[in-house]
Amino acid sequence: MTAQPTYTLIATQNLTSATGIVTFSSIPQAYTDLLFVVAASVSSSWDISAIRAVLGGTNITSGYSRTYFQGPASTPTTGRATSEISLRGGYLPPSSSSTFSADNYHFLNYSNSTTYKTVLCRTNSVNTGSQGFNTQIQASLIPSTGAITQITIQTANGANLSSGSTFNLYGITAA
Amino acid sequence: MSVTLQPIYTQTATGSTNSITFNNIPQNYSHLIIEISARSTYASSTDYLTAWYNGDRSNIYSDIGLSATGTTAGFAKDYTTTAINVGAYPASTSAAGTYGNIRFVVPNYSGGAFKNSYSDAFMENSSTTVYSNYLWSQSYNSNNPITSLTLYAGSGNFASYSTFTIYGLGQSYPTSTPLSPVINSVSDLAGSASVAFTPSTNDQALNYSLTTYPATSTTYSAVSPIIAKGLNPGTPYVFQVSSNNQIASTGSAASQQLSSVNSFASIATISFPNGPSTSTPVFTNIPQNYSHLQLRIFARSTYSGGADSPAAYGFNGDNGANYTFHWVSGNGSSASSSSFTSQSNSEAERLPAGTSTANVYGCIIIDILDYANPNKYKAIRSIGGFDASGSGQIHFDGGLWQNFAPITSIYTNVYTSWAQYSHIALYGIA
Secondary structure: OOOEEEEEEEEEEEEOOOOOOOEEEOOOOOOOOEEEEOOOEEEOOOOOEEEEEOOOEEEEEOOOOEEEEOOOOOOOOOEEEEEEEEEEEEEEEEHHOOOOOEEEEEOOOOOOOOOOOOOOOOEEEEOOOHHEEEEEEEEEEEEOOOOOEEEEEEEEOOEOOOOOOEEEEEEEOOO | OOEEEEEEEEEEEOOOEEEEEEEOOOOOEEEEEEEEEEEEEOOEEEEEEEEEEEOOOOOOOEEEEEEOOOEEEEEEEEEOOOOOEEEEOOOOOOOOOOOOEEEEEEEEOOOOOEEEEEEEEEEEOOOOOOEEEEEEEEEEOOOOOOEEEEEEEOOEEEOOOOOOEEEEEEEOOOOOOOOOOOOEEEOOOOEEEEEEEOOOOOOOOEEEEEEEOOOOEEEOOOOOOOOEEOOOOEEEEEEEEEEEEOOEEOOOOOOEEEEEEOOOEEEEEOOOOOOOOEEEOOEEOOOOOOOOEEEEEOEEEEEOOOOOOEEEEHHHHHHHOOOEEEEEEOOOOOOEEEEEEEEEEEEEEEEEOOOOOOOOOOOOEEEEEEOOOOOOOEEEEEEEEOOOHHHEEEEEEEEEEEEOOOOOEEEEOOOEEOOOOOEEEEEEEE
16 A cells, blocks of 8 residues: 555635635545634624535535534533534634634545535634533534535624634545 | 864762862863852851862962952952962852852863963852852963863862863864765654764764755754655655865765655545445555554445444454443433443444435544554544434544554444445554
């Protein structure tokens, strides 16, 4: 077996001013998996990442579901949500706390046109606010078989993504 | 090239001697520097440290000094004396634990002229009256090279823990072409390489440069090893270290060839594109040059008896009761945790199975740390799960293979068989 180069930065966006939405379009289809790394904060006291994807040319705006296990308080909780309008990810801390989230979203086999897309999420948000204190693992489903060609991220409750937030999209190539 | 402060020798007093002598002083430095941390046993607040060279106690010394006590400045000079003043330092009635700090410098000690030197002596304690700074200039009015130095405590002995270290300061300049360095080893650092070498043996090199072939950059350093950065993973490189001075550069022989690995490299992938497979896929001949391994599983089980299946795995063909694993999980309505000992394989959770919603595949990422270490049991962590829009699980698992052997192969399986389009990818992490 011969090792091949694998881990490629596809695109990065570093916010120099607050914005409502960040878009990664024309995602190359040459990789096996995508890894979306988010370090973000928001203009309000807290909010939640809301990720949408374009699959097979269609912007998916409904049918997202997720099963999560999280520890925002003294007792861990699990929950499920279905029929959502976006992939809800990690909690985002307020920019006033000078902290950013540390979130990874793994889109495995994102370019196949046969299966629904499962997204494995590992999100972390730590600050002094009770709503922005969260560690979570989550399996999310995008119920479409199309290849993912675009990813956008905004917030679920309308807060802007703050200046200083960074978003990196990597491609991982299997042998 | 020796442009260094080289420790020659250190002596530590035990309280029973009133002098310290350094004999057989090497003659290949340009200066001597003596660092002194000392205290005297003399029944007073202050004692005075003096010195002489080569055992010479004739009236051949002279000195001149400035002192400051915090309230007054003083001046003194001596000539045709049998020793030189080096500086004042604390004695036994001075605050306990205080030691004077003296630097004594003797330039051109091995030359043919008279030996002019200087010393800076600092003495401080908690008293408002007993502290002083002394600046002395001295001369040994002899053309003889200094081969020994005696430091004399004054009226008392040097107290215990007083230390005296003599250094040689080299300031020589190259006079000839440096000899070739010799490359000892080349180590892969995933995108970089560390090249260790033995320096030139004729002490003429001012620095060393590392060149890569094919060329990426030239990196300079005074010491071994030198790290070449920015290598293209997978490209074979050879390396050469050159010793350099103003006269010339001399290159080493070319190193052995090295192909650097990527910091995150794909090793192999097993896929099932054409339909269910009942096989137990095995990754064999796993390279041992990474730090960690990662398995990324995109899969589904054809198991018809339920909605989910674990992904089981093991190492080196071992299916004995040598595995332990535990997990915490959430299924959307309840959180749970379980542990399993003496298992015949480890598990990572969890994949959709036959009765789960069609087209839904689970994802599991398994990290195996320090897999090639022969002195550790192998610890594993994984996150994984799936969501099927109304059902699903998310897991965080820890596992242990109770075996010291480096992992050279990994087998995996699921209930019944792997569904079509499943794949398992193995990566190496540098």
